[in-house]
Amino acid sequence: MGARGVVSRLALAVSVALLGTACGQSEDSGAAQDSAISVYGTEPENPLVPGNTTETGGGQVVDALFTGLVEYDPRTAEPTNAVAESIETTDSRVYTITLEDGWTFHDGTRVTAQSFADAWNYTAYSPNAQQSASFFAQIQGFSDVNTQDPDGSDGPQEAPQPAATEMSGLRVVDDLTLEVTLAEPFAVFPTQLGYSAFSPLPEAFFADQEAFEANPVGNGAFRFVSRQPNANIELTRYEGYAGVKPKVTDVEFRIYETVEAAYSDVVAGNLDFLEIIPSSALAGNLYQADLPGRSLSQTYLGIQTVTFPLYDPRFANPDLRKAISMAIDRDAVNQQIFNGLKPPADGYVAPNVPGRAEDQCGELCRFRPEQAKALFDSTGFAGPIELTSNADAGNTEWMQAACTSIGNALGRECRFVPVPTFGEFRTAINAGEMSAIYRSGWVADYPSIENFLNPLYRTGGSSNDGGYSNPAVDATLAQADAATSEEQANQLYQEAERLVLQDVPAIPVYFQSVQAGWSQRLRNVTVTPFRQLDLDTVEVA
């Protein structure tokens, strides 16, 4: 490390000096008026429509193009009003949302209550086939606009035509007032409103969707300029923005084929921001030497777990699941595989999430080999323990390490059997055909303890792939949803979390963390809990 560190630092000094002399002039002259920055991106997997974008490549562009009723604090993730002036409710069921006057779309048209109602109805309407439709499931009348395919997407039957095109729970009172009635009380609804699926859409979208996809029109701090597939997406500051105007004038999301190439560009000063450090630079924390004072590592709203396929009767005994949880040496995994960058999980909810409580998991998430062995032996589990994961996203090392730890502690062979691609992996999970304990990750859509529980552990939850079901948990979650205050709701969610943890349908392993690096030009860099550069506050030196 010593010699290499010196060499790389020397090399860096030389290259910085060379770069400085080479492009010093052009940068000095343009710095004041023109502060364009470039940010690492991946090719969006869908057209840039908020209700149909769920992955990060398109997500960070959509987030820059659109501003919702609510936005999240870039440091604490606490929701604050953006387009909304106030969101009021007395029973957590009927919400009266008043919009701030003066917000406009990039084509100059006003943002009204109708812009939100139209957008939400469009996304929820099942024939429009939007990925984020289920986010509106709480709104009254959702089942009238969104019908399920009776035999799933593989079956021959088709979903019936929905009875209505608009949800009855959405009422536009006037230009600036929207009344939302939910089917059941849901205290976290105001927090949810900051998720991109709840963005407004301009009339231009409904007039000509193809033209919109080619040239998206939002109401966010940046407007769309151009896009070259597989190369870049360029945005520029929207001068008519009603919120706090960003300091930088232009943003280019530059698409890279490999993270390694992007990293080289950041080190050389060709790319301004990168939120993934390749494993070659994470080894021995080399990136901290390559980018002195220009990198950070922090947790975000993600957790890594391993889930039991509970539809397989072999995993039905909770003692078995507890034994395996206590057999994983999370600290060793963190230190040896991740250089201490990914803290061991002590519950199902990631750090910094509003409503989170510390150490919910307690003893069950600590390394207790003797206890684990005794518990395991009492279950009479036959055969080797098998763990599986997709092998295309850098999960094999820690899964292998966890497996070794389990095998050593329990005195039973543990096999790690990876599946080549994420697509194959998800196909088997979706079909309910897993026969091994499998890796499962979760990154929150919106910052609330609720988002870590309802979708994952409620009976029939949208991501409850393991088939976990506990009536007591369902009842507590329903009670929490119906709470009238956030504090009361959070307490009930915490109680539900403890209940789930006693059943261990999934083992919390570690909290996800982001390692970001940036060029010498950037000042005041904040990485949001959503793993994005905060474009509103970043500055160019």
Next chain:
Amino acid sequence: MGRYVLRRLLQLLPVFVGTTFLIYLLVWAIPGDPFAGKCGDRLCPDSYVNAMREKFNLDDSLLVQYGKYLANLVQGDFGETFSGIEVSELIANAYPVTLKLALVALVIEGVIGLVAGVLTGLRSGGFLDNLVLVSTLFLISIPVFVTGFVLQITLGLWWGIIDPTVSAEATIPELIVPGFVLASLSMAYVTRLTRTSISENRRADYIRTAVAKGLAPRRVVGVHLLRNSAIPVVTFLGADLGALMGGAVVTEGIFNIRGIGGLVFGAIQTKEGATVTGVVTLLVIVYLLMNLLVDVLYAVLDPRIRYD
């Protein structure tokens, strides 16, 4: 000659249909549903999956799918990706870049390889010969990604002579280092081929005759020797252009060149059948045309070869 070329061009048709069919089949033989991992750790809504399956004819049998694809292709419609971008636009962006890179690589390997080959072939056994022998052995034994990363880190990060990656415009000067990386392996082969060919032909009867006739050494080497020694090298170079275009995945990844290598690689991973088939079909055509060109060049180089 004209009839020969025509016949060869007609042979392209069955090859074209066969390759597109095989590639189409292979893409869908990759296990996993393309929409299974589309919504992350969440199940995609049925309505979304249904709509996409219908849009891309995935509910039809493979033969019907292929038929529909081919019918569109004949009309010049390459289809679109799952994210709604025309495949023809992707190809139009990526092909020129890869072609430029391949040509730069071809020129580098041709010029350096031929010069080194001729010099060592004429003076086999000397210091230069041994030096080239060792250095080509060195090049052949290093995988392309090692050459790529080493040059990127030394030239790009340490000395700052080049940018570590290539911009979206991919100008020729930017492509010289990536081209060198891509060409490095073939360059070694060209050198060795030329050297062997030259040193063998140097002892051939016609060279002795030419020298005995009293021709100037320059003419003996430049016309008689080189022209006859060039045939295996030209064959190699011709076939290599196709290989350079298709084999640039690694080089393009290292230098972030927006060419077809990365396009195909990404498309295979996401099971974008239309993109893979479109790009690879065009590659096959380039390959076939290059082979035809090489065969025609034979006749030019060696008057004894006749095709009619």
